[in-house]
Amino acid sequence: MNKHKRMPAFIYTYACRMDERALCQMEMRSLFGIETKMNILKTDVKVNPSRSPFIKERIEVLFEGNDLSEILDQVQSIELYESTFKVNFVKINDLDKSEKIEYKERRSIERELGLRINGEFDFYQPDYEYGIVTMAGRWYFGNYRKSESIWFHHQKKPHEYSTALSTRVARAITNIAIPNPDGVQAIDPCCGIGTVLVEALSMGIDIVGRDINPQIIEGINENLRYFGFEGDVSCGPISEISEYYDVAIIDLPYNLYTHTTLENQLSILKHARRIARKVVVISIETIDQMIEDTGLEIIDRCIAKKGLFSRQILVCE
Known part of the structure; x- marks a missing residue:
């Protein structure tokens, strides 16, 4: 040698x-x-x-x-x-x-x-x-x-949310959550319209999606098909998940835009800790105490800004 x-x-x-x-x-x-x-x-x-x-x-x-x-x-x-x-x-x-x-x-x-x-x-x-x-x-x-701006081609989807993550932010968060995809199984249990799923699947990452709202499941699947991806997307609350994953990416439902409560947010985080070794949380509010209450520890963080709107990105284990 x-x-x-x-x-x-x-x-x-x-x-x-x-x-x-x-x-x-x-x-x-x-x-x-x-x-x-x-x-x-x-x-x-x-x-x-x-x-x-x-x-x-x-x-x-x-x-x-x-x-x-x-x-x-x-x-x-x-x-x-x-x-x-x-x-x-x-x-x-x-x-x-x-x-x-x-x-x-x-x-x-x-x-x-x-x-x-x-x-x-x-x-x-x-x-x-x-x-x-x-x-x-x-x-x-x-x-x-x-570099090819692959994320740029994912900006226009058949179904969109005005409050969804931008494709640039979603792609960066996916890299933060899953820097080494080999052998990693990931889940987005509050996947909304599937922005993170699209970016992750475009990078060959093994990820499944889930959302509690049955009315948007077909919209998620249509978005995936639009870009040529086959995804595993199920309907139901995170509390019903029994499988264990390496990483969970959670764009926490915001009580400014949905009917969610602090109790619901805490429950989601507790179940995230139960189903995944590593949890990456996106929140529009400071939730350090809530994270601590679940038994998770914040090991890295940043604030992603867009105009006057800010999201906190928290890597937890």
Whole structure:
């Protein structure tokens, strides 16, 4: 075994609005175990960039160096022969504004790298895409993958609630609840119109849905079918669930918009603790005491804002 084998490294770039920053950082902590105030992050954790509504792109590092010349030397070892390629200069970095690399220089760097790679350049449909980025005073070059805004295509559903989570928030919450989907069984026992279900199923997560309102069950299923998903959605209260899950995601019914009571909310949380090892709760009110009364412990939290409306996201175990 090679003792000097290098650990894989991945660089992710981010973009989010100021009011999404706390949610974005909470998702970072869940996916990578770290967060950064910058819009660029280096880690040994491999994640499909399209999972996150905030990740813009990912570089799987092949070469690194103290300056660009070291990268230029190393890329000469790439032999693609008749395969095609493209080089992307990643604009998001941690450089000071005074050190910003302008458009012409970025294109020049892409060309310099391209001239040293043995292959055919193709701007539009390359067989291979590479990325070059600078971070923390070093340069990195590697396989490039741009994020697809899958959540964006889920915004318009046949059935919608005005108070439902946005698809961006639902997708981030799903990542916070289930950072590593392999072998994880999840449930959304108050699934409303199915916003979380759609995002989770689009990521290949094993999740089932449930709602107490029989009038919306067909609407949930129609939403799932609209996006090509087959879901397991049942009708009934959380109190009737006997199965045990790894994670429960609960967008707590709000007494501002429904006929729910504090007693009903407490009952939902108590049953959530009974049926799941980990519970992620979305609430428009501060419910720390209620969480404590159920025997759950809040291990991470943030506030997701949209205009004047705020939701608290609580990760509990």
